[in-house]
Amino acid sequence: CITQQISCPLFTPQWAVGFEDLYLPESGSYFSHNTSDNYMLFVLDGKITLTFCQYQNKLFEAGEMFFLPRNMDFSGKVLDSAHLVLLKYNGVKFPCLEERIRRLIEKKAKGSYSWDKIQIKEEMRRIIEDLIHYHEYGLSCSHIYLIKAQEIYLILKHFYTDDERIRFNYPFIGYNPDFTEAVITNYMHMRTAEELAAYLGYGIKTFRKQFKASFGITPYKWMQQQMALQIRSKLMKKEIPLKQIMFEYRFTTTSHFIIFCRKHFGGTPMEVRNGKVPETPPLVGRNASVDMTRILPVG
Known part of the structure; x- marks a missing residue:
């Protein structure tokens, strides 16, 4: 399988894929993240906290997913031995995208929403398990991961509510x-x-x-x-x-x-x-011993 991939003139090697299956076994260890790409984070097992923007030590547990935007620093701590999956997500386009975005914009303007985690539903978990399986067996061409990113978009569209999609994609919902x-x-x-x-x-x-x-x-x-x-x-x-x-x-x-x-x-x-002002500032909106940037493909 690997030989066939390498012999293909259109093969894209694994470093460009932007998929990582990560095990963080040491409770109490720290990690950090900073990349020029968007990533989806899936917490399959364990517990972690993330510090980003106005949020300090926000809890993420098994069965939750979150969108990590580009050009933003994150630091985190492992509370319980964790299994994480990260998938690069840089622009999946379908003909129905713009119309769906308009609808979400209208609901976002009328409701009270914030950028937040959502649950990994069974349909989404199946895709993640496929990705892990492909990764373990050496399927490292970026085309399969692009196809899966497109599949994830369709799963979000058909199996998640508008409220869930707004929370998950909150920083990116705009007219254009x-x-x-x-x-x-x-x-x-x-x-x-x-x-x-x-x-x-x-x-x-x-x-x-x-x-x-x-x-x-x-x-x-x-x-x-x-x-x-x-x-x-x-x-x-x-x-x-x-x-x-x-x-x-x-x-x-x-x-x-x-x-x-x-x-x-x-x-x-x-x-x-020194922590003498509220953790959530008027604006709405640790030392890292394990650096996730050395594991994350950047570019």
Whole structure:
């Protein structure tokens, strides 16, 4: 089977597949995740916690799945020996996608939803078991994993409710999925909305209009929120000096940095770092001994 794969002129080797079957047996161990790709996380056994954005030590148990967006740092801890599966998920398109997205947008606007985990239903578990089986027996061509990603989309469409789909895909539900994906992929490399608009080939007025339709707020406010979430995550890591965070995010004075933190978190940088402000900041929206980035294929 492996020889036949290698001899195929269209064979894509395993490193490009973006599928990992991970066993984390040591309770109390830590891991981290940072990649330029979107991933689906499936917790098949055990318990873990994840820290990301405004969430600190959010619990994930066996039978739950979650969407990990690109360009976002996660750190985690193994509570009980865990079996995880990660599958790269970078854009599955069907003719019915845009119409379904419009319907979810309407429900999202009318309801009270948040980005959250959902249950792994029996139909979804069967797909994951197939992926594990293929992986164990050396089927490492990316085409089978692309087919399975498409199958996962159809399972989400037919076996999950709109409420479940909204929670699971919450960060990506916009009027234009391609525009949303392009923003999320590139915003971290741009200082201003004007730079981001120019890079994506939009005039600033058109960009602001499209952005407001897709994200519900202005580009400036959204980029400020994303920066605040990243800063809070770094403030929680006491091994990162405050001066390093200030330099990375271009704060020219300590007073400017303090004002920013008070506005977005309700306290000074040191108060955030020492746990003296609420874990869930006004903005809606550990030391890692095991680094998941060394296991995750990046690119």
